Amino acid sequence: MQPTRTPKGAARAVAIASLLVASTGAMGAGDDVTLMVKVRDFRNAHADFNLPGAASTGHVAGLVSSNLGNQGAPVLNGQGREVLVPALDSSGAPVAVPSGASSGEPVHQFTITERILIPEVSYAVQVELLGAAIGTSRYDAPVTTRIRVGDRYLMPFGDFGHPTTGNVNDVQDVTGWVNPDLANRRFVYTEQLAAGTPITVEARSWLRSGGSGRSDSNWYVYMDENTRDDSPQVGVLRDGDPVPGITGIRGQRSAAEYVADYVDPDTNTMRLADNQVIYLFELGSNHSSSSADFQDLVVLVTLADSVSYFEDETTREVGDRGPCPGMDLRYIPADEGAESDGTVADADSFGEWFTDRPSANASTLRRLTLAREEDGTYRFATDDYTPIDGELMGDEGAEHNRSFTFAAAATFDSTRCSGQFVEVASGADVWIFIDGTLAMDLGGTGGDKRLRLDLDRLDLTDGEHEMQIFYAQRLDAASPLEIRTNIRLRPVYSAKLPTVSAITD
Numbered sequence: 001m002q003p004t005r006t007p008k009g010a011a012r013a014v015a016i017a018s019l020l021v022a023s024t025g026a027m028g029a030g031d032d033v034t035l036m037v038k039v040r041d042f043r044n045a046h047a048d049f050n051l052p053g054a055a056s057t058g059h060v061a062g063l064v065s066s067n068l069g070n071q072g073a074p075v076l077n078g079q080g081r082e083v084l085v086p087a088l089d090s091s092g093a094p095v096a097v098p099s100g101a102s103s104g105e106p107v108h109q110f111t112i113t114e115r116i117l118i119p120e121v122s123y124a125v126q127v128e129l130l131g132a133a134i135g136t137s138r139y140d141a142p143v144t145t146r147i148r149v150g151d152r153y154l155m156p157f158g159d160f161g162h163p164t165t166g167n168v169n170d171v172q173d174v175t176g177w178v179n180p181d182l183a184n185r186r187f188v189y190t191e192q193l194a195a196g197t198p199i200t201v202e203a204r205s206w207l208r209s210g211g212s213g214r215s216d217s218n219w220y221v222y223m224d225e226n227t228r229d230d231s232p233q234v235g236v237l238r239d240g241d242p243v244p245g246i247t248g249i250r251g252q253r254s255a256a257e258y259v260a261d262y263v264d265p266d267t268n269t270m271r272l273a274d275n276q277v278i279y280l281f282e283l284g285s286n287h288s289s290s291s292a293d294f295q296d297l298v299v300l301v302t303l304a305d306s307v308s309y310f311e312d313e314t315t316r317e318v319g320d321r322g323p324c325p326g327m328d329l330r331y332i333p334a335d336e337g338a339e340s341d342g343t344v345a346d347a348d349s350f351g352e353w354f355t356d357r358p359s360a361n362a363s364t365l366r367r368l369t370l371a372r373e374e375d376g377t378y379r380f381a382t383d384d385y386t387p388i389d390g391e392l393m394g395d396e397g398a399e400h401n402r403s404f405t406f407a408a409a410a411t412f413d414s415t416r417c418s419g420q421f422v423e424v425a426s427g428a429d430v431w432i433f434i435d436g437t438l439a440m441d442l443g444g445t446g447g448d449k450r451l452r453l454d455l456d457r458l459d460l461t462d463g464e465h466e467m468q469i470f471y472a473q474r475l476d477a478a479s480p481l482e483i484r485t486n487i488r489l490r491p492v493y494s495a496k497l498p499t500v501s502a503i504t505d
Contacts, residue, residue, distance in 0.1 A: 031372035035469075036491045037406040040354070040361040041392035047345035048353070049403035049474050056446025056475060059083035060342040061334065063429075063443040068436045073354035073407070074470055076347045080443055082337035086451060089331050096432075096440040096453040097331055110275075110303060115227040115234055117199040117277065117301060122192055124307045125149070125199055127299060129157060129185040131258035132168050133248065134205055134284050134296040142167040142206040142219060143283060143297055148228070149189055150197045156187035163206040163219040168297070170253070188310045202226035203297045205283035223283045232287040235280035235294050239272040244280065246293045255280050255295040262300075275303045342429070342444050343474070353405045353472055362392040368408065370483060377486045384478040385428075398476070405472040410489035412467060414460040422467075425450035425482040429472040434458060435465050445475050455487075466492070 044050035062080035069075040086094040109120040132143045142163035147154045158166030204224050211218035225233045235244070235255075243263050244255040256263070259278055264271040272278065283296035304310060344350050352360040366387045370378035386400040395401045414420065424430050424442060426449060432440035440453045467489065473479050 033370040033372075033378045033489050034491065035368045035370070035408045035410055035489060037366050037368045037387075037408040037469075037471075038363060039366050039388055039392075039404055039406045040356070040363045041388055041401065042352075042361050042403040042405075043393055044396050044398075044403050044476075046349070046352075046360065046403065048343065048349050048472075050476050051343055051445060051474050053446070053475060053477050055343050057082070057340055057342050057444040058447035059086065059442065059449045060340045060444030061336070061441045063342045063344065064431055064438065064441070066438045068433055068468070071355055072468075073351075074431055074433075076344060076350040078341070078347070079339045080342055082340050083334050083444075084337045085335035086449075087331045087334045094451050095331055096451040096457075098437075098439065098457055112236060112277065115200075115230060115236055115279070117227075117303070119193070119195060119197070119199075119303055121195045121305070123195070123197075123303050123305060124189065124192060124309065126186060126188045126302045126304075126310045127156070127201065128187070128302070129168055130278070130298040130300055131170055131253060131295065132297045133170050133252040135169075135250070135252070136207070137250065139208060139213065140169055141208075141222070141284070143169045143203060144206070145201065145203045145297060145299070147187070147189075148198075148200045148202065148226075149193060154187075154189065157185070160202070160204065162216050163204075164214065164216050186310075188307060190307055192307070198228075199301065200226050200228040201279055201299050201301070202228075203281045203283060205296060225281055225283060227279055233282045235282075237270050237272070237278040237280065239270055239274065239276070241270045243268050243270060244294060246295075248295055249284075249291055249293050252293065253295065254293065255298060258295055258298040273302070277301050340444070354407050354470055364388065364392060366406070368406075368483075370485070370489075377484055378489075379482070379484045381480075381482040381484075383480050385473065385481040402473050402476060402479070405470070407471075408469045409492035410467050411464055411492060412487045412489050414455060414462060414465050416460070416462050417456060420455040420485075420487050421452055422455075422483070422485040422487065423450070423452040424484075425480065426471070427477075427479040428474065428481065429470075431470045433468045433470075434460070436468075446477075450482075 042049045059082070060080040061083050063077055064074040065077055087097050089095040111118050111120070127147055129145070134141045134143055144160045144163060144166040145157055145168055146160040147156070153160075155166070157168050160166060202224070203226070205222045206219040207222040208218055209220045213219065223233070225231055227234055237244075237259065243259065246255060248254040248257075259270070262270055262272055262278065270278070277300075279299045279301070280294040281297040281299075282292045282294045285291040302310070356363055368380055370380045373379050384400070386402065387406075388401050388404055389395060391401065393401070422432060422440065424432070424440060426442060427446050429444060430440070430442040431438060432453065434455075439458060440451055442449045442451055471481070
């Protein structure tokens with residue numbers, strides 16, 4: 001029986017198909033995660049590859065644009081900046097932050113005119129209820145509150161006009177009311193506000209007009225005060241002010257108790273940041289009365305240049321999911337140095353890195369397996385990543401073939417607030433994109449570069465998303481690579497990995 005001859009192209013297709021089947025089988029049978037990577041090999045003479053160790057740039061951020069180009073590959077920006085110290089999270093660990101994100105800074109430039117806060121620069125605002133207590137000798141009285149930002153009224157703590165459902169009084173045992181909007185007593189306005197936009201806080205107290213008190217019709221407005229008017233019924237506390245010394249009426253908590261977290265015990269004065277102010281409302285008696293205790297509503301207002309300043313807190317706005325409870329999203333920004341081209345010749349040469357160019361590169365597919373660890377994470381680690389030794393364009397007389405790139409694509413299911421992360425350490429250029437947007441930037445050659453990307457920083461919706469990893473080994477020296485994640489990745493094949501090319505067919 002004579003052997004059959006298979007055309008060269010068909011043989012290659014069969015080999016690739018076998019490789020895909022083998023990889024898919026491994027995914028289904030074991031606990032490891034296996035990615036298919038498209039490896040592209042380059043001649044050592046290429047301007048961007050086989051760079052001597054002396055050409056090492058270390059970490060250079062900003063070399064590529066924040067979005068993938070039309071061909072699904074990174075696009076060269078032209079110039080980046082040396083990263084002397086990467087961004088650090090609250091524990092001091094190097095952390096990847098979303099493209100264009102701000103760690104946030106406090107806003108100190110504001111005035112109080114007749115108790116109206118007027119920031120002098122663009123700002124974000126957080127309002128926090130520190131406490132409220134008011135009542136008669138027979139029952140606890142409802143208190144409602146709202147915020148006015150410019151001409152817009154906001155009611156994050158319940159309806160201002162409904163004493164039953166909008167009640168923020170700390171003592172609610174008599175009526176048994178439960179205000180669902182008090183599950184979180186902090187509110188961050190999610191829009192950036194223009195300089196000069198005033199902020200005011202309004203408050204109402206209600207007295208019973210009859211009935212059981214469980215219906216809005218059983219109550220009427222007793223006092224209606226706000227920080228917009230220069231009312232003596234509203235007190236203002238700034239840093240260094242004396243702590244209020246008024247005792248709460250009928251055993252109620254005092255204003256001093258409500259602001260205790262902001263008191264310097266050594267001086268018995270207020271210890272507030274320059275970007276904070278506390279308002280004290282008296283909603284039951286005339287301000288000059290002996291019954292005035294100024295703790296019927298106590299509100300802290302904090303200003304910053306960006307909403308991200310508040311993201312270490314559990315924040316919420318109606319219709320907004322906010323950051324995850326307890327997760328500190330603030331960070332110390334990267335310490336950057338001089339501009340750097342990352343030893344990339346130009347946009348044309350960079351355009352060859354992750355696209356098939358028979359005149360410049362040759363390509364093949366490889367498997368990259370992240371082994372499941374005992375802690376449930378998946379990890380790939382090597383001291384020297386050389387997947388194509390002796391292949392494609394060859395080692396060219398060197399010990400290893402080091403002039404290459406790879407691209408990998410995978411889908412995954414994002415689950416909000418589940419602690420999903422990807423951590424990468426490498427001496428090569430590495431970029432990770434999520435849904436086509438830059439999420440991790442480890443550009444540059446050489447150095448001990450390591451970043452961790454917490455997916456909750458990206459505020460992804462629950463459901464399926466796509467991750468793409470781009471890698472470039474360009475130095476004539478060993479390059480370690482470590483990828484660690486707790487995400488179960490599903491490899492993408494034909495959609496993101498074009499037909500394998502070769503120098504000749």
